[in-house]
Amino acid sequence: MSGGGARDGDHAVSDGDGTRAVLLDARDVHVVRDGRPLLRDVSLTVRAGEHWALLGANGAGKTTLLSLLGARVHPTYGTVEVLGRRLGTVDLRELRSLVGHVDPRHPPRSALRVRDVVLTGLTNSVERLPRWAPTAEQEERADRLIGTLGLAGRREARWTTLSQGERGRVLIARALMPEPRLLLLDEPATGLDLPGREQFIEALDSLREEHPRLATVLVTHHLEELPPGTSHALLLREGCVSARGPAGQVLTGDQVGKCFDLPLVLDRHGGRWSVRVARRR
Template sequence: MREVLRAEDVRVVRDGRAILQEVSLTVRAGEHWALLGANGAGKSTLLGLLGALTHPTAGTVEVLGRRLGRVDLRELRAHVGHVDPRHPLTAPLRVRDVVLTGLTNSVALLPRWRPTPGQRERAHRLIGTLGLAGVADARWPTLSHGQRGRTLIARALMPEPRLLLLDEPATGLDLPGRERLIDALDSLRREHPELATVLVTHHLEELPPGTTHAMLLREGRVLARGPVSHVLTGDQVGTCFDLPLVLERHDGRWTVRIRRPA
């Protein structure tokens, strides 16, 4: 399958401190990656590189076949669905209108811009896929945290990107909100088989069943990467978080607990 992302020997230094060191990653169409690690491991920094938000200090990053440093980042970002939980919307837009702003890459609807019937139909389909059909006319301030998160995923998918990046999308959700989000992400996988996703989290319970690959980051370095069956083991995740852990998987979902002494 064709490559969507490639990072090779990436290093990021800020204020004299190495945030990422010798990080390499290749993501192909249809793969669904999880980036896992403790707070401060460099997950969000790496996601910013993959989303063409920043440049590496050293190494190379290619997003959708275009190398950072040789391409207009603003133009490239238009082809990447990046879900920002800190979306700065304050106006009381309806859900369907928030989703449509993904076409203009703006916070609000642009004056005199009108979506085509086909674009409205795509927004309608995505709203349904994300489980939001019942609140399509609800206004942003009235939405729950989980409904806002799923609205932003639908918004990010409006331009039909080949890549979707999610930075801790389940943060702050209660149990029903988390489960609706995970179910929606799994629906996306089935309905958009070519879409590649990269999801940042430090909670294995938040990973959708369709997660195919994982990378463990520890103190800015890659501890392990590859298919989830090889990476998400008690020993490796325990080393990543510096705890003796036991991992179990049932119906595609993970649970984790501390290993008690015998």
């Protein structure tokens, strides 16, 4: 990892030469489970302000890679550094608290109000902790995030009354409460209808504009789910990297077609991608 950077607490902020700080650095990573390779020789560097898409077919290794980047599992071989800390040398629980992780399967057990769900991001709990109360400043931050994600009118709504798309946006606000430098999203548009998907993508773009130094890594296998602000992409095929780099260079019909083993045509309009299978002659 590039060194010499200034630090803000445990978070890298900027390198001395003005370049963007490295937040994630995975080098030659292998993950083997029960003798079966899930990832092979995978490398990835994510810098502040970058917005990465991880794409590949089902079983390609996307969720396994995201688990590594989120300090949830160790690599079998290779090295992973998250916010300057190497996995295997730090307490994973502590490191996880510095990374925002959006899991669409988040399961509140009671009908919390939206604001309360967001505030649980500070305690990393499913429910409000007994005898814990947020400060006025923390409540104001929760309200700002709720507004940024287009849910100001739903602040007092109960979790059980929210649509799937609204829940996804609430979970982004929750993940951002501890002010992480890095946000990981695991197939966040799963189960959304068309309006819900578009509202979700719009919310991600608003987030990018209001938090220009935040880095995101979004896992999906649908190019239509990528926000216009996607800056980089990594394609996984059978646990190996088939392409990696700036989105405009990676997300092409040829590269994505090889990844999914289909003849594909990709188009981009207004910053959004669409894909179709090429007609066979």
